[in-house]
Amino acid sequence: MSSLSNSSKAVARAVAGDTASAATTPQGWATLLGGRNAISSLVLAGGVALHAINVFLTTTMLPSIVRDIGGLSYYAWNTTLFVIASIIGATCSARLLQLLRPRGAYVTAAVLFALGALVCGLAQAMPVMLAGRTVQGLGGGLLISLSYAMIRLLFPQPLWPRAMALVSGMWGIGTLVGPALGGVFAELDAWRSAFHVLIPLALTFAAIAAVVLPRDVDARHPSPLPLLQMALLAAAVLAVSAGSISTRPTWNVAGLAAAAALSLLIVRNERRSPRRLLPRNAFRRNAPLGLVYAVMSLLAMTVTSDDVFVPLFLQVLHGQSPLIAGYLSALMAGGWTVGSVTSSNFAGRKVRRIIVAAPCVSLVGSLVLLWLMPAASADTAHLVILAGGLFSLGLGVGMAWPHLLTWVLTFAPPDEQDRASASITTVQLYATAVGAAAAGLVANTAGLVDPGGAVGTARAALALFAVFSVAPVLCLAIALRLARLLAVAAR
Missing domain, CATH: 1.20.1250.20 (MFS general substrate transporter like domains)
Structure with missing residues (x-):
């Protein structure tokens, strides 16, 4: 405990509630959801809602998907690969924003999401489904990170807390809508159509984004991408997943051991690398x-x-x-x-x-x-x-x-x-x-x-x-x- 610096102690006091940090916002929900702000809010919140609905929709339908195309031993890989790709997308979002500017970055994310949904809907075997889920995850990770990043570009500072709350609240929408859609499509034996429904929605948000989002962004350059840590992170998760396919304890332990070693390498590089x-x-x-x-x-x-x-x-x-x-x-x-x-x-x-x-x-x-x-x-x-x-x-x-x-x-x-x-x-x-x-x-x-x-x-x-x-x-x-x-x- 003595290792805390004076500045860390001051921060801890603030967090513990010994100092006031409440902020007031003169502009409320009516300002955020009115006029041009309403369209911008729709684009940012809609992208996160698409990702959230897709998460719960796929989780609900997955037992039906496995019964149809097989691949039960790869059941958890649908989540694993989706999340790994989402991490990569989230990490790369700042660089993509600088490279393609707000409109291009958001449209790219939405198109990737739609492409992944298309592949999932056409899948006849689990490897194809996993490929589609990976592309979906990449687009979804970009959509989430870009939505938070562009709040600063689209709204004045007094509206930031409201905008953050709106975007975060879309996970609640996903909780309500995702299982309902997934359950209905699964019971109708039409799980492919559920993925196809997401495609026009994603492309609609892409079209709106191409009109309402700003063309440019400030010239500030993001920090270099920590490519080595990203690769080690993905490899650690895949090592556990690879070990999980086998029912032999030797392979299970080997997967866990490899993941632990890779995680230690991540910590080592995080301590030493400027990236x-x-x-x-x-x-x-x-x-x-x-x-x-x-x-x-x-x-x-x-x-x-x-x-x-x-x-x-x-x-x-x-x-x-x-x-x-x-x-x-x-x-x-x-x-x-x-x-x-x-x-x-x-x-x-x-x-x-x-x-x-x-x-x-x-x-x-x-x-x-x-x-x-x-x-x-x-x-x-x-x-x-x-x-x-x-x-x-x-x-x-x-x-x-x-x-x-x-x-x-x-x-x-x-x-x-x-x-x-x-x-x-x-x-x-x-x-x-x-x-x-x-x-x-x-x-x-x-x-x-x-x-x-x-x-x-x-x-x-x-x-x-x-x-x-x-x-x-x-x-x-x-x-x-x-x-x-x-x-x-x-x-």
Whole structure:
């Protein structure tokens, strides 16, 4: 704790609530959603909504897709490759914005997204589906990052908080619309049409962007891309995914070992290279920023590892339709939203307590799923308790999330705010990709593919929730350390 510098202590006091930092905005929602601003808001929010809807739509339809074209052993790769490509897109967004300017960058992102949807809709085998998901992820990652980056270009500063809230709120739209669309198309045995519907939507936003977005941007050059770290990051996730395909423990362990070694290389290069993914000092011992990243990663993995397979478990073990299974799994996202909204007004000691309580709430949800998900049942009471567990899992993450994101920006050096902003997406997506890949490894090893069927799926559910219940426990230990560090700094 003594390693905190005076400036870090001042930052910690501010975060802990000992100094006021509230900002007032004279312009409200009417200004943001009126006139020309309304069209610009539609473009930025619409791009994120497309990405979010696609995430939940595909998760809901994936069991039906696998039944049609096969590739069950590659089930988790649909999420893994999608997220890896999203990370690459998010990291490259600043460079693309400088190269193609706002209009060209946004149109390129939307066209890539539409192209990926087209490939997915035409896929006759899982390798083609994975290729389409990769292209979709690249376009989606660009759409998200460009939407946040262009808020500064399109709106006056007093409107930035409202615009950020609008764009972030599109994930709630995705939670509501995605499972419904995915469930309907899956039940009609028309999952290909669901991907095709996304194409004209993406191209419409591209056409609007080509008209309303500014032609140019300031000449400020972004930091050089950390290409080595990006390659190592992708290789680490792919190593876990490659190991997850086999049911042989030797290959599983080899994949995990390779991923661990590659992750250590990422940390090594982040410490030494001027081209970094994260702000400097993120890996310094007792640095609050590093602890914040650790809590973020573990919470994201807690949700993602479960979210990937929940629709499949609900359909196979509990006899639910794709539509109902999609909405039940979306309860995690609903809990995340409720937790974020309800905790965002807290400050000071309450925030430190929330950071400690959050993993406990998620752990309760994980234990409920560990108890009930492997037991095949369509009983109403059984499903109600399961729904509560799913909601609790997301609620814990949402309780901590807005404060963790604020701390990333607060603890980062003032001259690295752009890198700090981008790191939020990078860390979240990396944890999501690793969680999805590791979930696939655990599920396949436990019997999802061999023996398969209801027996294998039940074994996979038991193993998955048992293993990933460790994540909130580790998160609690780190959250306690972070809370103590901030409490000392706030004195």
